[in-house]
Amino acid sequence: MRDRLSISLPVKLIGRVADLAERKRLSRSAIVEAALDSFLSPDSADMQEAAFTRRLDRLSRQAARVERDLRISTETLGLFIRFWLTITPPIAPEDHATAQVKGRERFEGFVDTLGKRIQKGQSFLDEIPDDISPPAAGEQDDQ
Incomplete structure (x- = not known):
């Protein structure tokens, strides 16, 4: 189904559309339709932004996981050192080599x-x- 749309454009722009239509052997309406379709479609910048957003979300989750693991590792090490220092008796000088x-x-x-x-x-x-x-x-x- 098609509907008619009347628009006013600068003379130079209409000339450019007419030249392109002649070179491509298409109607002026087809040229304007393709241009409008391209303009209204998500462009590569929008697609790249969406891809970057997905990647940033993934990296944020990975960074949160690394932070969690580091905190657990640090706490584990700290508890082990505290426990080890608490229960390990001093060693007599003659037992150092052994x-x-x-x-x-x-x-x-x-x-x-x-x-x-x-x-x-x-x-x-x-x-x-x-x-x-x-x-x-x-x-x-x-x-």
Whole structure:
């Protein structure tokens, strides 16, 4: 279905439309219709803006996840250090060499276990439910 629309355009613009219609062997109405359709369609800038918005949303979610994981990791490390310092008795000077050897053995075991978990794709953070997040900075309670 078609409807008639009468418009007034500058003479120069009508001349340009007529020239293009002649070169393309189309009617002036077809040229104006194509131009209006192009003008009213979402252009590449709108499409790019929508794509950027989707990407920014995804990056925002990823950044929030990284922040959550970092807070959990930091809190975990802090609690471990506090616990370790609380329960570890001082070592007598004559036992330092033995303790250093045992410490190296334990560290190597830790590194081996860590490497195996990483190779398997296992992560301590995966064991924490997604709906649990640490409190915001300044809201942490001291134990």
